[in-house]
Amino acid sequence: SQQGEEDPQALSIQEGENATMNCSYKTSINNLQWYRQNSGRGLVHLILIRSNEREKHSGRLRVTLDTSKKSSSLLITASRAADTASYFCAPSSGGTSYGKLTFGQGTILTVHP
Amino acid sequence: NAGVTQTPKFQVLKTGQSMTLQCAQDMNHEYMSWYRQDPGMGLRLIHYSVGAGITDQGEVPNGYNVSRSTTEDFPLRLLSAAPSQTSVYFCASSAFGISGNTIYFGEGSWLTVV
Numbered sequence: 001s002q003q004g005e006e007d008p009q010a011l012s013i014q015e016g017e018n019a020t021m022n023c024s025y026k027t028s029i030n031n032l033q034w035y036r037q038n039s040g041r042g043l044v045h046l047i048l049i050r051s052n053e054r055e056k057h058s059g060r061l062r063v064t065l066d067t068s069k070k071s072s073s074l075l076i077t078a079s080r081a082a083d084t085a086s087y088f089c090a091p092s093s094g095g096t097s098y099g100k101l102t103f104g105q106g107t108i109l110t111v112h113p
Numbered sequence: 114n115a116g117v118t119q120t121p122k123f124q125v126l127k128t129g130q131s132m133t134l135q136c137a138q139d140m141n142h143e144y145m146s147w148y149r150q151d152p153g154m155g156l157r158l159i160h161y162s163v164g165a166g167i168t169d170q171g172e173v174p175n176g177y178n179v180s181r182s183t184t185e186d187f188p189l190r191l192l193s194a195a196p197s198q199t200s201v202y203f204c205a206s207s208a209f210g211i212s213g214n215t216i217y218f219g220e221g222s223w224l225t226v227v
Contacts (some may be wrong), residue, residue, distance in 0.1 A: 003155075033215065042117075042203055042218030043156075088155070092214060100146050100171060101216055103156040
C-alpha cells in the first residue's frame with residue numbers, strides 16, 4: 001500500500017472561508033479517499049474518488065483528482081467551526097491493498113468562529 | 114448496528130505486562146486491521162486480516178500478536194508492554210464492494226505504558 005502526503009500540515013481560517021488541502025502520492029491508484037478525524041476520535045470516511053473520475057462533490061466537499069500529477073485536493077466551502085479536525089488522504093491501488101490503507105500525517109484544519 | 118467497537122477505551126500498563134485490546138465489528142466485513150497513532154506520525158498499520166484464520170503483518174508489527182478466529186473479532190495482544198508502545202490504537206474494518214474499500218474505524222484505545 002502507498003502513503004499519501006498531505007499539504008499543508010496546518011491550516012487556519014475564519015468561519016465562512018474556503019479551505020483547500022492537497023494530497024500527493026507516488027504510484028498509480030485505483031481510488032483515493034479522504035478521511036476526517038476529530039480530536040480524540042476515530043477517522044471517518046468523507047469521500048472516495050476513483051481513478052477515472054476528475055471531480056466529485058458531496059455537500060460542501062469538493063474533491064479533485066489529477067492522475068497525471070498524482071495529486072488530489074479537498075475543498076471545503078463555507079467552513080464552519082465544526083469542520084475543525086485533521087484531514088487525511090488515502091490513495092489505494094486496489095487489489096491486495098484493500099483493508100490496509102496507509103495514512104500520512106494529515107492536515108490540521110482550524111476554523112475560527 | 115454498532116459498527117467497530119474497541120475495548121478498553123483507556124488502559125495504563127506497567128512495563129513488561131501483557132494485555133489484549135479487543136475489537137469487534139458487526140458489519141460482516143472481511144477485512145480488519147489495527148493501526149497505532151503517535152503524535153506527528155500519522156497512522157501506522159500494525160497487523161491486518163483479510164478473513165477468518167488469515168492475518169499478516171503491517172508496517173510496525175513487532176511486539177504485537179493478532180488472531181482472527183471469527184469474522185467479527187480481531188484482538189490485538191501486547192506480549193510484553195514497553196513505553197514505546199504508548200499510543201492510541203485504532204481498529205478498523207472494511208469490505209470489498211462497489212463503494213471501494215472504505216474503512217470504518219473504532220473510537221480508539223488510549224494505552225499508556227509506564
